[in-house]
Amino acid sequence: MSAVQTEELVEVHEVVDVAASKKARLISGSVLVVVGLLCLLGFGLGSHAGYEARFQLSQPGARIRVPALVLPARITSIVLGVIVVLLGLWRITRGGSRRAMHWVVGASIVAVVVSFLCWSLTGTRGTSLDLLGLLQQTIFLAVPLILGALAGVLCERSGVINVAIEGQMLAGAFAGALIGTVAHNAGAGILAALIAGGLIGALLAVFAIRYLVNQVVLGVVINVLVLGLTGYVYDALMARDQNTYNTPPGLHAISIPGLSDIPILGPLLFQQNAIVYAMYVLIIAIDLALFRSRWGLRTRAVGEHPKAADTVGIKVRRTRFVNVIVGGLVAGLGGASLTIGSALPFGKGMTNGKGFIALAAVIFGRWSPRGAVGAALLFGFADALQNVLSFIGTPVAIPSQFLAMLPYLATILAVAGLVGRVRAPAADGEPYVGR
Amino acid sequence: MSETPVTDVASSSPQPGGPPSRARRAAIWLRSTHPVMLTALAFVASIVVGGILIVITDTPTRKAARYFFSAPGDTFSKAWHAVSQAYVTLFEGAIFDPHTAFKGTFWQALNPLSETLLNATPLILGGLAVGLAFRAGLFNIGAQGQLIFGAIFAGYVGFAWHLPVVVHVIVALIAGVVGGGLWGGLSGWLKARTGAHEVITTIMLNYVAVYLLGYLLTENGFKRSGSNQAISRIVDSNARLPKLFPEPLRVHTGLIIALLAAAGVAWLLNRSKLGFQLRAVGANQFAARTAGMDVGRNYVVSMVLSGALAGLAGCSQILGTNTAITQDIDAGIGFTAITVALLGRAQPWPTVLAGILYGAFQAGGVTMQSRTGTPIDLVNVLQSIIVLFIAAPALVGAIFRLRGTASTSGQQLAKGWNG
Numbered sequence: 001m002s003a004v005q006t007e008e009l010v011e012v013h014e015v016v017d018v019a020a021s022k023k024a025r026l027i028s029g030s031v032l033v034v035v036g037l038l039c040l041l042g043f044g045l046g047s048h049a050g051y052e053a054r055f056q057l058s059q060p061g062a063r064i065r066v067p068a069l070v071l072p073a074r075i076t077s078i079v080l081g082v083i084v085v086l087l088g089l090w091r092i093t094r095g096g097s098r099r100a101m102h103w104v105v106g107a108s109i110v111a112v113v114v115s116f117l118c119w120s121l122t123g124t125r126g127t128s129l130d131l132l133g134l135l136q137q138t139i140f141l142a143v144p145l146i147l148g149a150l151a152g153v154l155c156e157r158s159g160v161i162n163v164a165i166e167g168q169m170l171a172g173a174f175a176g177a178l179i180g181t182v183a184h185n186a187g188a189g190i191l192a193a194l195i196a197g198g199l200i201g202a203l204l205a206v207f208a209i210r211y212l213v214n215q216v217v218l219g220v221v222i223n224v225l226v227l228g229l230t231g232y233v234y235d236a237l238m239a240r241d242q243n244t245y246n247t248p249p250g251l252h253a254i255s256i257p258g259l260s261d262i263p264i265l266g267p268l269l270f271q272q273n274a275i276v277y278a279m280y281v282l283i284i285a286i287d288l289a290l291f292r293s294r295w296g297l298r299t300r301a302v303g304e305h306p307k308a309a310d311t312v313g314i315k316v317r318r319t320r321f322v323n324v325i326v327g328g329l330v331a332g333l334g335g336a337s338l339t340i341g342s343a344l345p346f347g348k349g350m351t352n353g354k355g356f357i358a359l360a361a362v363i364f365g366r367w368s369p370r371g372a373v374g375a376a377l378l379f380g381f382a383d384a385l386q387n388v389l390s391f392i393g394t395p396v397a398i399p400s401q402f403l404a405m406l407p408y409l410a411t412i413l414a415v416a417g418l419v420g421r422v423r424a425p426a427a428d429g430e431p432y433v434g435r
Numbered sequence: 436m437s438e439t440p441v442t443d444v445a446s447s448s449p450q451p452g453g454p455p456s457r458a459r460r461a462a463i464w465l466r467s468t469h470p471v472m473l474t475a476l477a478f479v480a481s482i483v484v485g486g487i488l489i490v491i492t493d494t495p496t497r498k499a500a501r502y503f504f505s506a507p508g509d510t511f512s513k514a515w516h517a518v519s520q521a522y523v524t525l526f527e528g529a530i531f532d533p534h535t536a537f538k539g540t541f542w543q544a545l546n547p548l549s550e551t552l553l554n555a556t557p558l559i560l561g562g563l564a565v566g567l568a569f570r571a572g573l574f575n576i577g578a579q580g581q582l583i584f585g586a587i588f589a590g591y592v593g594f595a596w597h598l599p600v601v602v603h604v605i606v607a608l609i610a611g612v613v614g615g616g617l618w619g620g621l622s623g624w625l626k627a628r629t630g631a632h633e634v635i636t637t638i639m640l641n642y643v644a645v646y647l648l649g650y651l652l653t654e655n656g657f658k659r660s661g662s663n664q665a666i667s668r669i670v671d672s673n674a675r676l677p678k679l680f681p682e683p684l685r686v687h688t689g690l691i692i693a694l695l696a697a698a699g700v701a702w703l704l705n706r707s708k709l710g711f712q713l714r715a716v717g718a719n720q721f722a723a724r725t726a727g728m729d730v731g732r733n734y735v736v737s738m739v740l741s742g743a744l745a746g747l748a749g750c751s752q753i754l755g756t757n758t759a760i761t762q763d764i765d766a767g768i769g770f771t772a773i774t775v776a777l778l779g780r781a782q783p784w785p786t787v788l789a790g791i792l793y794g795a796f797q798a799g800g801v802t803m804q805s806r807t808g809t810p811i812d813l814v815n816v817l818q819s820i821i822v823l824f825i826a827a828p829a830l831v832g833a834i835f836r837l838r839g840t841a842s843t844s845g846q847q848l849a850k851g852w853n854g
Contacts, residue, residue, distance in 0.1 A: 232810045
């Protein structure tokens with residue numbers, strides 16, 4: 001995937017990296033074995049024998065009904081645990097390329113999640129899980145994360161660290177709610193959100209690229225600034241007259257004819273609002289553009305080796321400027337999904353760490369659009385699961401806080417190199433003095 | 436787009452015809468980017484931006500602006516009223532309040548200053564924490580998590596153990612230092628062992644700490660029994676930091692601890708072998724390694740020390756200012772501490788001054804909000820704008836037409852994720 005495609009740019013590095021070192025294989029393989037054993041012993045043997053895990057796959061009113069998926073809980077958990085152990089052993093003994101490791105990690109995550117769900121359903125006999133609802137909730141919660149993560153990828157691939165995703169999203173959510181309400185028009189709100197996110201992006205760009213301010217510091221300070229600005233206007237204006245300033249119009253869900261009738265996928269992906277469809281387009285466009293277009297090649301060149309890029313005539317600082325501002329626009333749209341996209345009023349500090357989860361998704365997804373989207377979906381799923389688990393009553397109560405921690409813990413494990421190596425663009429965060 | 440960094444004109448160009456006169460030297464100094472001057476100008480700029488924000492959102496001003504062309508004076512007088520009211524009350528809440536000063540006791544008159552120092556205490560400690568890590572070449576964005584861990588440890592010892600006077604508070608302080616140090620050290624250890632970037636791990640550990648605290652506040656033994664709210668048990672009176680002055684004044688011995696910590700950090704950085712090593716690693720890790728220093732160990736040590744200082748800030752919060760832990764025990768201090776450290780240029784005594792300035796903002800903001808209804812969030816705006824300007828001396832230079840850009844504090848810290 002991304003690793004292979006960057007090869008054209010940093011060939012030497014990739015050649016060194018393709019065959020992971022023995023030590024790295026041992027570590028990541030052992031981690032998988034341990035996780036597999038935990039799965040096997042904890043979820044497999046920990047669940048009551050003879051219980052069935054029932055997953056509903058369609059809603060009561062759906063045109064095409066899909067029968068519920070029924071799995072023998074204990075056996076499924078055990079089998080999946082064994083699979084993860086075997087994958088770990090395979091990793092230790094045979095190794096495999098980085099590309100193979102992506103699939104191994106992906107498959108292991110899915111196996112662990114499914115075995116966990118099976119276990120969680122054995123608390124009381126006869127409970128079933130509305131899997132479709134859970135997945136819909138996942139998408140809903142993942143939309144801002146995905147857009148924020150894409151913004152991060154755009155910035156960081158060009159060599160500018162974006163810790164200010166949180167601030168850009170908050171500005172977008174704020175401007176979307178305020179302008180959308182005042183103009184009585186969701187479209188105007190979205191436009192305002194884009195502009196607000198872009199402005200914060202421009203602020204980041206000017207200080208990072210023009211004035212060479214340290215980008216991490218800058219991101220932190222911009223977050224505080226946006227929190228202060230939006231909080232101030234919220235208290236001074238919006239909270240005093242919610243009707244005039246803070247009742248943003250929502251977006252209607254649009255069913256795409258044909259596609260929306262596909263079982264499971266239809267209600268999941270094709271009965272969404274305009275922001276979500278824009279997100280699909282952005283995911284595909286950014287992934288394609290980054291690896292298949294002239295702009296993408298330049299962006300990656302500037303992020304990996306600005307001096308070399310400068311030598312061949314690429315305008316380093318201008319490229320970064322453009323990328324950071326476009327990133328801000330995307331993050332602003334992510335913010336709009338919180339207010340306009342959900343028809344919810346703006347609340348003080350309503351992003352509440354979502355920008356940092358998006359940053360985690362960028363890192364966990366190894367600075368590639370696909371990886372970041374996958375990570376954002378995973379984190380959205382962890383978030384959605386919190387709500388569901390409190391209903392179904394697991395065999396052992398799981399405090400919601402631990403599920404909420406998962407994205408952050410997963411990211412720490414990823415940067416610590418426990419599951420493969422995470423490597424940022426080589427010049428990420430280093431200002432370039434020149435053109 | 437092709438500016439090169441401007442060299443320091445003010446100090447390097449000798450005047451033709453003998454040494455410059457005193458007046459001329461003063462003029463040069465005023466127009467150079469001396470750190471003090473720079474801070475003052477950044478302060479002015481933030482006040483201006485804050486004023487604009489106040490005017491835009493002030494309802495009477497906006498009403499007057501609707502008939503601006505028939506009576507422009509109205510708009511200006513309303514705007515002036517709003518801005519001056521806000522800043523005057525900010526001053527009254529932070530330094531001296533003529534409304535209450537002459538009504539109560541002598542101590543009453545000192546109340547604004549006491550509130551300023553009370554708010555400054557954790558900010559100084561947090562600023563020292565972030566600054567110490569800066570000097571060692573590390574970005575500790577995790578003061579929030581370390582503060583929370585310090586507060587959890589100190590608070591737990593404070594309410595779960597029952598020890599004699601003096602002993603209890605000391606043990607609780609040690610617990611807080613250990614808690615913060617462990618949480619900070621974890622990031623340092625991860626960096627030393629695996630190369631994981633400390634910015635990423637500290638940000639992530641912040642949230643882990645937040646959720647861990649959220650979990651603890653639902654657990655019996657930690658949570659206050661019989662309360663519906665997420666609040667911990669009350670810290671024993673033996674474990675509390677004593678107040679410095681009689682009744683209405685809330686400033687406590689945490690301030691003394693913060694000043695001692697500043698002295699300690701100053702000594703450590705400038706006078707000790709360990710401090711020299713930390714700074715050497717911070718300046719150039721490769722050179723330090725070549726000189727035979729253990730860079731990994733230095734990362735761990737500086738993050739432990741940094742975390743310990745943030746843990747002390749947590750102690751100040753839970754043993755001094757408050758008596759029980761709630762979900763917002765951090766109160767934004769963890770992130771404000773970063774701005775304090777930047778304003779103090781990562782040096783101990785300037786950090787103390789920066790902490791007091793931001794403490795004054797915080798204290799004044801409360802009074803401003805309650806008296807004029809101007810939201811306290813204005814303080815966040817002022818603080819972050821000051822730091823933005825400080826971090827970009829070239830920008831201040833451009834706005835105020837200063838000569839030269841002596842300091843580029845941000846640049847020496849500029850490093851990427853892979854650094």
